[in-house]
Amino acid sequence: MIYTVTFNPSLDYIIRLDSFTAGEINRTKYEQILGGGKGINVSIVLKxxxxxxxxxxxIAGFTGKEIERQLQSFGCNSNFVKLDEGNSRINVKIKAENETEINGQGPVINQAALNQLFSQxxxxxxxxxxxxAGSIPNTLPDDIYEKIMSRLMxxxxxxxxxxxCNLLLNVLKYKPFLIKPNNHELGEMFxxxxxxxAEIVEYAKKLQEKGAQNVLISMAGDGAILLTADGQFFKSAAPKGILINSVGAGDSMVAGxxxxxxxxxxxKQAFHMGVATGSASAFSENLATRPEVEALLQTI
Structure with missing residues (x-):
C-alpha cells in the first residue's frame, strides 16, 4: 500500500491576470480552486x-472538508486527522507577468492529533x-520527519x-529509499x-554518503538526474512542451x-516515468493524466 502525508494541506486559489499591479484593483480572467499540498498532489497523480x-x-474547518471532498472526487482514499478548531489554509497563486504566491498559516495541531497520526x-x-512531502507548520516540532522515520526504520x-534543506538533511541517517531535491535546493543545502x-552529481553523492539510497534531482527545463543506490547514473532532458503550470510538477515526478x-x-524505467509525469503536469492546467504521461514517455 502507498501512503502520503501532508502536514499542512491547503485549498489553492489559482488566478490568472493579464497583469498584476500591487496597490491597485486587479481583475482575474481565470479562477480555479484546487485542494493542494505536496502529498495530496502525489496521491492524485498516483490515482x-x-x-x-x-x-x-x-484537516480542519470548511476548507478541510472541501480538500477531502475534492480528493474523493478524484477517487482517492484519505484518512485525515480532523482538527476541532481552525481551518485548513488557503494559498493564493497569482499568475500574471510573474508567478506570485501567498500561503496561509493553517490550523494549530495539538499533541493529541499528532498521536493519532503516529498511530496510523x-x-x-x-x-x-x-x-x-512538504513543509511543516509552525505548530509541529521541527524534527517531526525524524520522529516518524525513527519509529518506522x-x-x-x-x-x-x-x-x-535541514528538513531533508536531518533524515538521511534513516536511509530513505528516495529523496527528490531540485538543483537549487541541493546547492542551498551545501x-x-x-x-x-558534474557539480550536481558531486553534491548528490554527498547526500548518498549521508544515507540517502536513491537521489532524484529535478532541474525544471533542464531535465533531471538520478543517482541510484547501486551506483548507476541516469540523466534525461526535459520533454519539449509549453510550460503552463509549474505547481505540482515536482510532486508529479515523485508519483511517476x-x-x-x-x-x-x-x-531507470522509474526515472523516465518520473520525468514524463512531472513534465505532463507542467504542460497542463491540471495534474498529469496517464494518456498525457504515456505520450511524453515516448519522447524520452
Missing part, C-alpha cells in the same frame, strides 16, 4: 496513473511506501522524502551554486517515479 494510495495528514503510521507494514518500509551536471518502479521494479 491518475492507476495506483491507489491513502492520503494522511491534518505505526500500522504500516513491510514493503509499504510512505511519502513524506526497522519495518522495511520504502520512505520517499520530498523536503528542503551553500554553493551548482552550475554544471513510484508508479514506474512498482510497474517495472527498474530504477
Amino acid at each position: 491518475n496513473l492507476g495506483f491507489n494510495s491513502t492520503a494522511l495528514g491534518f 503510521l505505526d500500522a504500516l507494514q513491510k514493503d509499504d511506501i510512505l511519502v513524506l 526497522d519495518k522495511g518500509i520504502h520512505i520517499v522524502v520530498d523536503a528542503t 551553500n554553493v551554486v551548482l552550475k554544471t551536471d 517515479f513510484i508508479t514506474g518502479y512498482l510497474e517495472s521494479n527498474d530504477l
Whole structure:
C-alpha cells in the first residue's frame, strides 16, 4: 500500500491576470480552486496513473472538508486527522507577468492529533511506501520527519522524502529509499551554486554518503538526474512542451517515479516515468493524466 502525508494541506486559489499591479484593483480572467499540498498532489497523480494510495495528514474547518471532498472526487482514499478548531489554509497563486504566491498559516495541531497520526503510521507494514512531502507548520516540532522515520526504520518500509534543506538533511541517517531535491535546493543545502551536471552529481553523492539510497534531482527545463543506490547514473532532458503550470510538477515526478518502479521494479524505467509525469503536469492546467504521461514517455 502507498501512503502520503501532508502536514499542512491547503485549498489553492489559482488566478490568472493579464497583469498584476500591487496597490491597485486587479481583475482575474481565470479562477480555479484546487485542494493542494505536496502529498495530496502525489496521491492524485498516483490515482491518475492507476495506483491507489491513502492520503494522511491534518484537516480542519470548511476548507478541510472541501480538500477531502475534492480528493474523493478524484477517487482517492484519505484518512485525515480532523482538527476541532481552525481551518485548513488557503494559498493564493497569482499568475500574471510573474508567478506570485501567498500561503496561509493553517490550523494549530495539538499533541493529541499528532498521536493519532503516529498511530496510523505505526500500522504500516513491510514493503509499504510512505511519502513524506512538504513543509511543516509552525505548530509541529521541527524534527517531526525524524520522529516518524525513527519509529518506522526497522519495518522495511520504502520512505520517499520530498523536503528542503535541514528538513531533508536531518533524515538521511534513516536511509530513505528516495529523496527528490531540485538543483537549487541541493546547492542551498551545501551553500554553493551548482552550475554544471558534474557539480550536481558531486553534491548528490554527498547526500548518498549521508544515507540517502536513491537521489532524484529535478532541474525544471533542464531535465533531471538520478543517482541510484547501486551506483548507476541516469540523466534525461526535459520533454519539449509549453510550460503552463509549474505547481505540482515536482510532486508529479515523485508519483511517476513510484508508479514506474512498482510497474517495472527498474530504477531507470522509474526515472523516465518520473520525468514524463512531472513534465505532463507542467504542460497542463491540471495534474498529469496517464494518456498525457504515456505520450511524453515516448519522447524520452
